Amino acid sequence: MTQISDSTGLGRKIALSLLPAITATPVAATTLPAQPIGIGYDQVRYTESSKMDSASLFNVINHEAKSAESHRLVQQFHRESMFVSSVVELTQLESYQALRDIGNRAVRVLISDLRETPSMLVNLLGEITGENPVRPDSIGNVVSVTRDWINWYDREYNPIAA
């Protein structure tokens, strides 16, 4: 099995073209490895004949579905958190809990939203990843705390941007 980088998006086209095949021969989710933070098409495995193996195809499709769900939940979070004063209350929101359940697969969507608008989503990032990149002089400042998290993500998972 060959590892091929897929910066062109070709893998996505292949994945979509093979949708009927995956429907016919589903892969048991329990056999798949846990998804790392920031998984992308560059982590898809291809066979020697340039076709993805079925496990990789499942991962791509599943990743797309989780990404779309995360986007929807982030918008729901912004609506639900509008009048909330404390982080403890935030953790009780349906959208917060659903994003937390998605876990690492939601991180890239959370970072993408934070790049647009600094927000309390940083607390969700902290809970999902177990990390704390917030510098002492950022404490309390939404923009600074968000910037620390984006820098952390770029440093760890997006070296070109870093």
Place this chain on the structure above:
Amino acid sequence: MQNLRVLAEQEFPHLANSRWQVTSPPDNSYNCIAWAAGENHRRWDVDPQGFWYWPPAATRGIEFNCLVEAYLSLGYERCSSPAIEEGYEKVALFSKNGNWTHAARQLSNGNWTSKLGNFIDMEHELGGLDGNNYGQIELFMKRRLDR
């Protein structure tokens, strides 16, 4: 601005039957606890990760007494009345199910100013925010203006 009023009155039904006005647009860079204490440049909160500010002399917790400790550490003392007192500023602390939920600050005209979560600042009458969202006013506190 009209949409902001509609949203607020949907969330806090008592507002619809009282006088109130929006005083600043939505902003998530500070919250009600900070605003009532006179700050609008950082959030005060008790998140276990410690991303947000909390007065260092106070216990970091969601229980109502933790909020009382926070304001005590800022020089406030408990008081029994929301009436204006010359030389003092007052805050009203809200609780629901034993947890703190909100704080409002008295203005010199006797009205109150509140920051609603990540939403607007507003000037309102005292009972305008009572209800399911923030619960009820649990305590008034005051501190000298010439401190």
